[in-house]
Amino acid sequence: MTTITVNNKTLDLSVPQVMGILNVTPDSFSDGGHYTHIDAALAQAQQMLADGATILDIGGESTRPGAEAVSEEVELERVIPLIQAIRQHSDCWISVDTSKAAVMTAAIAAGADLINDVCALQNQGCLEAVAASHLPVCLMHMQGSPRTMQLNPEYGDVVVDVKAFFQSRIEACISAGIERDRIILDPGFGFGKTLEQNYQMLARMTEFADLELPILSGTSRKSMIGNLLNRNIDERLAGSLATAIIAAQNGASIIRVHDVKETVDALAVLAAAQ
Numbered sequence: 001m002t003t004i005t006v007n008n009k010t011l012d013l014s015v016p017q018v019m020g021i022l023n024v025t026p027d028s029f030s031d032g033g034h035y036t037h038i039d040a041a042l043a044q045a046q047q048m049l050a051d052g053a054t055i056l057d058i059g060g061e062s063t064r065p066g067a068e069a070v071s072e073e074v075e076l077e078r079v080i081p082l083i084q085a086i087r088q089h090s091d092c093w094i095s096v097d098t099s100k101a102a103v104m105t106a107a108i109a110a111g112a113d114l115i116n117d118v119c120a121l122q123n124q125g126c127l128e129a130v131a132a133s134h135l136p137v138c139l140m141h142m143q144g145s146p147r148t149m150q151l152n153p154e155y156g157d158v159v160v161d162v163k164a165f166f167q168s169r170i171e172a173c174i175s176a177g178i179e180r181d182r183i184i185l186d187p188g189f190g191f192g193k194t195l196e197q198n199y200q201m202l203a204r205m206t207e208f209a210d211l212e213l214p215i216l217s218g219t220s221r222k223s224m225i226g227n228l229l230n231r232n233i234d235e236r237l238a239g240s241l242a243t244a245i246i247a248a249q250n251g252a253s254i255i256r257v258h259d260v261k262e263t264v265d266a267l268a269v270l271a272a273a274q
């Protein structure tokens with residue numbers, strides 16, 4: 001049985017777990033009313049936990065293709081108060097989606113349990129920030145940077161190349177003092193991959209199994225669904241559920257989604273058929 005234990009909590013990764021994507025309002029304004037963006041996010045967090053999410057992923061930077069970078073200050077003020085607020089109300093698993101060492105360190109101090117880095121700890125100080133903690137880390141593959149990644153993705157064989165990237169980042173982590181059993185791998189759907197490359201990774205995710213580490217899969221509402229089906233963002237639920245089930249069947253143990261309730265139902269159907 002594969003488990004991850006941190007901060008007195010254990011996550012059983014022998015069954016797929018659902019990670020809910022928590023919206024962080026881009027504007028950190030407060031209108032002086034009683035219901036702030038923190039309250040709204042807290043309500044969304046409670047709903048996702050009630051619906052069966054075991055992990056909440058909180059990020060303050062948009063990593064959409066073409067998105068502009070966000071300053072450290074803005075990211076900190078979006079993410080840290082929300083982590084603190086959720087931690088006050090719940091002992092759920094809190095994941096912080098960030099690629100900045102200072103945000104990682106502050107999030108860890110605020111009670112985060114997992115570092116989710118789309119840059120796989122390649123930015124300045126990130127290996128050290130995670131090494132100084134006991135937290136697990138998700139290393140995601142991306143070709144290029146969010147601004148340019150969809151321009152011209154090129155691979156020999158996408159699965160082989162992503163796997164080689166994982167090997168090299170695992171080695172970098174271990175050299176920095178991050179134990180192997182703290183690492184989660186993520187092929188990075190939509191991050192510098194064509195439609196065909198994304199579906200090849202989904203179909204061949206079983207090939208990552210010999211690295212013997214948990215796999216996180218994030219396809220929810222992404223362009224690989226929208227472009228395949230010609231569907232707008234609010235019409236991608238069925239496609240998202242299909243990819244979640246395929247990922248789980250092909251060995252993913254954490255599924256990152258917007259639609260928690262529906263994904264939990266779909267995974268329960270899969271479990272019944274095992």
Ligand code: 8Y4
Pocket residue numbers: 059063064097116117118138140186188189216217218219220221222223233256
């Ligand atoms: C609609 C909604 C269209 C969302 C696109 C998107 C991943 C991730 C993201 C992932 C891990 C996104 C932070 C992109 N994707 N972290 N983060 N894996 N580990 N786009 O696949 O959700 S953000």
